[in-house]
Amino acid sequence: AQKITQTQPGMFVQEKEAVTLDCTYDTSDQSYGLFWYKQPSSGEMIFLIYQGSYDEQNATEGRYSLNFQKARKSANLVISASQLGDSAMYFCAMREWAGRRALTFGSGTRLQVQP
Amino acid sequence: GAVVSQHPSWVICKSGTSVKIECRSLDFQATTMFWYRQFPKQSLMLMATSNEGSKATYEQGVEKDKFLINHASLTLSTLTVTSAHPEDSSFYICSAGDWTVASSPLHFGNGTRLTVT
Numbered sequence: 185a186q187k188i189t190q191t192q193p194g195m196f197v198q199e200k201e202a203v204t205l206d207c208t209y210d211t212s213d214q215s216y217g218l219f220w221y222k223q224p225s226s227g228e229m230i231f232l233i234y235q236g237s238y239d240e241q242n243a244t245e246g247r248y249s250l251n252f253q254k255a256r257k258s259a260n261l262v263i264s265a266s267q268l269g270d271s272a273m274y275f276c277a278m279r280e281w282a283g284r285r286a287l288t289f290g291s292g293t294r295l296q297v298q299p
Numbered sequence: 300g301a302v303v304s305q306h307p308s309w310v311i312c313k314s315g316t317s318v319k320i321e322c323r324s325l326d327f328q329a330t331t332m333f334w335y336r337q338f339p340k341q342s343l344m345l346m347a348t349s350n351e352g353s354k355a356t357y358e359q360g361v362e363k364d365k366f367l368i369n370h371a372s373l374t375l376s377t378l379t380v381t382s383a384h385p386e387d388s389s390f391y392i393c394s395a396g397d398w399t400v401a402s403s404p405l406h407f408g409n410g411t412r413l414t415v416t
Contacts, residue, residue, distance in 0.1 A: 210396065216304060219382065219404055221407075226409075227409065227410045227412070228394070228407065228409045228410065229343075229394070229410075230403075230405035231404040231406070234404055268317075275342065275343070279405075285331065285396075286333045286345050286348060286405075287333070287343075287345075287394070287405050288345070289342045289343045289344075291341070291342045292341075292342050
């Protein structure tokens with residue numbers, strides 16, 4: 185069974201600073217993908233970044249980077265130069281390629297960026 | 300632009316009535332779509348997997364007779380909440396992805412906020 189754990193229910197960060205949102209996962213599969221989504225108060229789910237289990241390099245997408253430590257089964261999201269518009273819920277999710285192929289989500293972290 | 304369209308974005312209905320929610324993939328053919336439910340301040344919970352041309356697969360604890368799923372075409376899946384009750388009030392969100400690319404994320408509709416009075 186797969187499981188995603190996000191241990192930070194809420195985080196505060198000052199504008200322009202970097203913040204790390206934690207995510208650990210549990211799977212017995214070798215092939216899987218890790219995703220981060222942002223959910224603003226409007227409810228839409230915005231895809232941010234992807235990391236494949238076989239990817240050797242950490243993924244980066246603009247101000248977002250993923251600190252992937254496979255042996256520790258962690259996939260932390262790093263947001264650099266935080267902006268007020270980054271305030272939202274952030275969900276870590278995983279999909280096993282050999283399974284149902286649905287995403288399983290963590291409980292989320294609410295990030296608030298302070299001016 | 301949006302690659303998954305969901306309609307309606309919100310609906311209020313009376314207890315005992317049925318509500319249909321549509322989910323369309325706009326840029327690709329989706330043989331599989333997923334329906335999630337989200338309660339306030341909680342995560343997304345998978346309800347069911349919608350398979351084009353066959354029966355949906357429901358997660359444990361989800362009543363298939365209450366949440367009817369139809370996936371009649373490669374671009375459309377519908378979720379019908381039958382005989383809705385106040386406890387069915389929630390945020391329902393569908394998703395689909397292009398399975399030809401492993402790194403392709405699931406794209407989500409904008410969700411439907413259902414309120415049953």
